[in-house]
Amino acid sequence: MYSTPYDYLPMAIMAAVAFGFVAVTMAATHLLGPKRKSEVKLDTFECGIESQQNARFPFSIKYFLIAILFVLFDVEVIFMYPWAVNFKEGGLEGFIEMLVFIGILLAGYLYIIKKGALKWE
């Protein structure tokens, strides 16, 4: 079996390439790119509505809650794709297991509705 540090040489080369790529591109863009410095160019958003202030200010926690719940239920859908692809192989057992999974999700959904997590006012 492989057990000497020498066998990790491919990893070292891979790491060197990864870091080297970053270093080379950064240096190249810095050296080759034209430099024009105007107020419009250095603005955060070059086009669209004129920016008002810094984006880092406190905002309502409700946005965060909605976003995190969206992510939660959105990610669960991913589990349905492999199930749908293998629906025939899964058979009745797979169907029941999916029902259990959806049931647990539904329990969570009922819970967040009851807790008022989706109420905006």
Next chain:
Amino acid sequence: MNTLITVSLLGIAAMLSEVFRFKKFIQTVFIAAVTGATGLAVLDWGTSYSYFRFMVLFDDYALAFSILFLVLTLIWLLLSQEYFCNENTRADYFALISFSLAGAIILSSFSDLSMFFIGIEILSVSAYVLAGSNRSDIRSAEAALKYFLPGAFSTGFLLFGMALIYGATGSFNLSNISLWIIANHSNLPVMVNAGVVFLITGLLFKIAAMPFHNWAPDVYDGSPTPVTAYMSTIIKAASFAAFYRLFVSCFSIMADWWTPLLVIAAAITMIGGNITAVYQNNLKRMLAYSSIAHSGYLLLAVAAINQLSKPAMLFYLAAYSVASLGMFTLVNRMGNEQQLDKLKGFAHDNPFYAALITLLTLSMAGIPPLAGFFGKYYVFLSSIRSDLIWPVIVAVIASLIGVYYYFRIVYNMYSKPAASAHVVSLSGFDKSAILITALLTLLLGIAPALIADII
């Protein structure tokens, strides 16, 4: 398996009690379900079934630890009555406790690295939320954050370790990994060693052993006291159950290589934890450091990894957790400031319960003939069988340091009260909790074979 299903369903039921308006009965449901789950585990005793294509294996080890967690939870309920008073949050807390119990049971029964990871996540994520459950207290929020960040960080170490082990052995299944390591024992790739080191690092974080313990005192101090009691007993026991199960079933063949790491960590933890505990004037913080020190003794049992260390760990965890629950009942009554001075005059008002708490303290210090002594005895015995002589000497010295600060608690209880001081008083539930823990401590001390001989 039935135990695990019952506890998981209990968690969902607790969540739904909010929706279907049976919140009032949730405590009754909880007690009934936990008792029922304990009964199911007892009924399964002696069997060894594997479920879900070798994902979990419910052998005697898993069942013994499951029963330990469930019984501890029942005792824990006594001291946390007021924690569940608030109607708005009661269902949530019960759901979180049930889920973390399910995680603990998975951690005692996994036979696949993926289940190990799922178990540790279910256990810790519930614990992060519980640590911050006192929303009006900023220290509780601080505790939740300080628990979450190192916890998530250490999970990263665990995952990286698992990835390396998988990369080398090509399997997540514990017995396959073990077989592969036995087959390639003479010429192991460095990847396996690196993976083991990462796993050890992650687990040392989780059990709050000394080089990685810094999060523990603040988290234990800031969390609501019932949650602290839960963390330092059931969660600690579950982490150790997982630690030992993982290492005994995968890496016992290469024990010579990783034992020194654990022994050094154990020695630092025992000495460091006990010495820092001496300097604490706050009882809750003192118990936090004492909990760190106890992790050190338990690590010694993991490092010994022989026939004796399994019963030694189970017994030590049972003895330590029971005594801890009794001590935390007292801390819970001390309100927001848990200075040792506040205990003055306690023995004058409650002579019987002061005597019982003295008994629990002596058990934690390891004085015979109480449960704590036999816990230490079994751990030391198993270490000596594995020729770990110097760590046992360190452990004995550390225990002697421990006796000093445990006696400070007793000393303060029996001192005269300061004038116009508010003396701690106990409720009926507290009294029963202290009585039960003290009786169990005595029982285990008189008849240690009750637990030590079953696995």
